[in-house]
Amino acid sequence: MNIDEPLWTSSELATACNADSARPWFADGLQTDSRLVLPGDLFVALKGDNYDGHAFVKEALGKGAAAVLVSDVPEGIADDEPRLVRVGDVLPALEKMAAYAVMRAPVCTLAVTGSVGKTSIVHALKKALANSGDTHTSVRSYNNHIGLPVSMARMPRGARYGIFEVGISEPGEMSDRARVIQPDVVLVSTLGPAHVGNFASIDAIIEEKARIFDGMRPGGTAIIASDGPYAERMIHAAEARGLTVIKVSAECENKEADVYPLHASERFDCSCLTADVGGTIVTYRIGEPGKAWLLNSLMVLAAVKETGADLGGAALSLATLVAERGRGRTHHLTWDDQGFMLIDDSYNANPVSMEAALDRIGALPVGHTARRVGVFADMAELGDLTADAHEALAGKMRAAGLTKVFAIGQGMAGAARAAGLAVEEFDDTTDLARQLLSDVRQDDVLLVKGANKAGLEGVVRTLLETATVSTEFGHSGMALSAAAE
Known part of the structure; x- marks a missing residue:
């Protein structure tokens, strides 16, 4: 443990949020997920609508947490456990810790x-x-x-x-x-x-x-x-x-x-x-x-x-600069002797980000026999604008030069049909990666994007695990750095 410059100390926590500690302690890290706790961490037992971190206090203590921030004593934990740090409500205490961290x-x-x-x-x-x-x-x-x-x-x-x-x-x-x-x-x-x-x-x-x-x-x-x-x-x-x-x-x-x-x-x-x-x-x-x-x-x-x-x-x-996973990171892959580009923009989608992604794929050069392919899931949380927002993408898909769309959801499928594109519809992501690999051609560019809840990141993960990372891509004959991890 680094006691010269710890992340948190018992005295600082008392000052920040009136926390009551049974003994002095120092913490090197802060975790809200007990699975990630390392020896010397402070575990913060947050409560939510569908979970209660207090149920995992015993696990955090077993992993060597220096202290655990709680609002009450969890079941199975002794009242005099010296590593318990008590506050009235954990989330407001965490917010006060955040403000204190900026101040110090x-x-x-x-x-x-x-x-x-x-x-x-x-x-x-x-x-x-x-x-x-x-x-x-x-x-x-x-x-x-x-x-x-x-x-x-x-x-x-x-x-x-x-x-x-x-x-x-x-x-x-x-x-x-x-x-x-x-x-x-x-x-x-x-x-x-x-x-x-x-x-x-x-x-x-x-x-x-x-x-x-x-x-x-x-x-x-x-x-x-x-x-x-x-x-x-x-x-x-x-x-x-x-x-x-x-x-x-x-x-x-x-x-x-x-x-x-x-x-x-x-x-x-x-x-x-x-x-x-x-x-x-x-x-x-x-x-x-x-x-x-x-x-x-x-x-x-x-x-x-x-x-x-x-x-x-x-x-x-x-x-x-290399884009983060799910946010436009490019991968160059080979499957069954077919080299293709995968643009992983799978984290989420809204009308603004969809248009930006389509502009990007539209600007990419492809060979005479290669295609720009969209792998799209419907956008979410658009309320009454849902239908209009998806319909508005038809012109963007056409302008981007897409040839085909693999669609999860009626919104993206409808937009692709309105754009005059070939469409394959799926209810979920179960067979999508397999179908993409069976369809891919040399020098194709695949753009993967949709609402986070659709689970397209799993499709990307399967493609990266199944296909081979390549350092050669496309008709340009240029050597490229592989970004797959």
Whole structure:
């Protein structure tokens, strides 16, 4: 155990949330899943609608937890167990720990929200800021009422930058999350009708998103993607709160923005551009293709400059960027002597991210006999907009040059038929991977995307486990690095 710089101590926990410990202790890590507990960790026994972490306290203690945070003594645990740390309610205590973790560190906090690209921006920001100081980020896409305070409470006391993803799925959530983070800088990516089924309208979503500005520290900065139809409302909301606003555009020579490309070029495996970043001209390469990543990179560089970090080093870091699993990562595979490209965008889908994914596959070159193939599951949480949102994809599918669609759900199947494409429908993912492998041709490009609940990540996993990773792909004859893990 590292007692010189532990993550949490009994005295700090008492200060942060009035926790009562039977004895002094130090913890190196924090876990809410007993299966992940290592010796020296603090186990936080959260309660939810369908689970109670108190039922796993015995397991956590058996694995060597330094302490367990509880609201009552679990069954089978002695009242005088010295590692029990008691609070009135565990989740509010965790939120207080999150706020304390920000207060104790010499940290600049950055919050990332929007309808698309949040996790990718967090991932790229961490890479870009790492050379300028110790950087801590959200775990994967931990952005809800539990994941966010967990990520914050895990922040080391010496962190220089804290980068946190903020998501919403219900009205009334954003203000509380913003006040826990107290961000110095907020990045707002492109906005659209994600989770609209849980809101009265798209307008209600935009209003809720703007609440992220409520918790900002005085003198804060809002970095806003300015190309979308709802950007002006976010800009006005930030200005009304007295924040500095930096507008970021992916359109070349858009001098109405503060950050924009002067010129850009795309390949199937990367993008290169020269950009005006708030008056500083930067030329750099992005290790991922597509206009969405172009915008992401500009948002990142705007944030790096605003925090006073190393802008040149940040730009260099983007050349080695690799998308995270499920968020556009490219794999080059071979099956039955057929080499093909797999774009794993399986984590989730909404109208904005679907359009971005279709733009990306449409920009990829394919040979005369090769195809662009969509593997799509219906989008979710769109409420009354569900039918219209899927129908609107027909033109995008056609413009992307898709030849065929493997569809889970009537929405995607209907859109593909309206686009005049060949369609194979599936009720679930059970036989989908097998069918894809039996259908694939040399140099095909497969894009996998849909609602998270459809389980398309399992299809991707099966393809990666079954096919062979290749370093040669396509008619271009170029050697490529395999990203499969």
